[in-house]
Amino acid sequence: MQHRSARLLIVYYPAMDHLQSPLHISFAQKSDAGHKPENQDTVGARLPDGNLxxxxxxxxxxxxxxxxxxAAREASQTAIAGFLNDYYATPDTWSTQQSAMRVIQALNSxxxxRSQNSIYGEGYLTTFSALILKGASAFIFHVGDTRVYRLRDQHLELLTRDHTQRIDKHTTHLSRAMGADPYLEVDMHSLELHAGDLFILTSDGIHExxxxxxxxxxxxxQRNRLEVLVDQALQLALYHQSDDNLSIQAVSIENLGTAGQDDTLQVLSRLPFPPVLSPGQILDGLRxxxxLHESTRSQVYLVEDDQKNLLAMKTPSELFLxxxxxxxxxxxxxxxxxxIHSPGVVRVMAAPESRSCLYYLTEYIPGPTLAQxxxxxxILSIVDAVELIESLLRGIRAFHRKETLHQDLKPDNIVVGARGPVIVDFGSCWVASVQEAGAPIARDHILGTLDYSAPEYRxxxxxxxxxxxxxxxxLLYEMLTGKLPYGTGYSKAMDLKSFQRLAYIPAMKHNPLVPYWLDKALEKALSINPNHRYTALSEWLQDLKRPNPLWLTPRAQPLLERDPLKAWKVIAISGWICALVALLWRG
Structure with missing residues (x-):
């Protein structure tokens, strides 16, 4: 059975236009039963356009x-059809690895x-190899003894390893396959694409x-005649007396998938910056x-549409034209x-008319910012502060589920409205899929506000x-104390040594009502080393809401931590006393 590529229905997102991939390939594939009565191989590909x-x-x-x-044929068909459909249905913010591995593990399960529940005892087992080409990278996911090769210049390299065990000179046993175990170990790696690369995927009927x-x-x-390449590969395999099904795919990289800087700038400059607006003016039907807010980087206006609905409009600053x-x-x-969909995150709204300039709209949330x-x-009560953080945690989890980091959580970006605290800014977000796509223009690496951003950014x-x-x-530390956890020196630190010289200031020093166990939960989440923080936000929330047994009783803090100067004085005096005793003893 032979499966040709299919076109996908594309949902149009103008904001992604500047990242449109110019990735261009030539492709051919062929699958044949060979000398067997049934073709149990399956091949397939999807070549989307636009944002996908x-x-x-x-x-x-x-x-x-x-x-x-x-059930071999059904297993291979299920694996290919399921992967090519479900991979493109995963969130478009997810990384390639996250998307592919989630789908492969679900298909394996x-x-x-089906194997466990089959009344005839059939095993739904198949090998599987996938090649994903994205931007200037190739991603390979592999299980079993199908293979992926790459021809670069004159060198043909095998990029996968066969998951087989040799029984004797003439017999090998497949040691790994989809459907064989409830959890599947998948080989995954990525590599850089070069224009002119030729990838070849084969079943064992070809390469054996x-x-x-x-x-x-x-x-x-035949690198420039892929249809001829796949036809001749099948003929040669038969000539060498292959007694298995025969499947091969060939893909040649004609153009890499990273947009050029000139094209990107042209797309980005399609819409002009709006002028500074004043109350009473009308822009695209919005009064x-x-x-609401203005800074050197942007302006936020309260606007009203023709249905009297209130919205917030954010516009860029002309300083960055x-x-x-x-x-x-x-x-x-x-x-x-x-x-991002969560009650704790502001909703982006569609514009009532075609935009004449650059801006976007969100729902309007009445209420003060957390800074106000x-x-x-x-300072807030402990109950109120922890309740606010719990609501913000739900909002941040919505970002993390989409493989997105907010990167600029600060009091000015949180509005405390009727439904609780709401995150209202996306200006510093990191998105896995967008990062993979690359960009022809230099992006900022240090984002956010120094007092609130994690040290690893710097x-x-x-x-x-x-x-x-x-x-x-x-944020929680500030709500409870009105201070910052590392003092004023934190925003000045720019390298690891500078951060390591900083010492956490217990919240109890500023607010005696903060219990010891809560202070320790804060200290752990504020570790300079990210590996020493909580592995999950839910674990941190649990320690904020009820005492961790490890921290029920305050331990005596060493003198060196409580008063370093006094400690060194004691050490110095002790040293002199020991020296004096030694001299007297000798005398």
């Missing part, structure tokens, strides 16, 4: 049903379950029959009611916000979900 090409890439996959099973040198020479000779990195980040804000609330009320470690945890902990 940018966020998901091109997926090519091959599967070889385990012939000892009566389904096949394994053809000598490696013959496959290499065929690939070199400006008042200015010639800054492509700023413009890219601004146009991506609405795209990111539209993908703290200024008016001072000393070069890899940020992660623990980075947002750190920022939330700073």
């Amino acid at each position: 090409l940018t966020t998901k890439g091109i997926a090519i996959a091959i599967a070889d049903g385990v012939s000892s099973s009566k 389904s096949l394994w379950g 029959a053809m000598p490696p040198q013959e496959l290499r020479q065929l690939a070199i000779n 400006i009611k008042k200015i 010639d800054d492509p990195a700023y413009i890219e980040r601004f146009v991506m804000e609405a795209w990111i916000g539209a993908r 609330l703290l200024k008016e009320r001072g 000393y070069g470690a890899t940020p992660g979900t623990a980075s947002d945890q750190f920022s939330l902990a700073v």
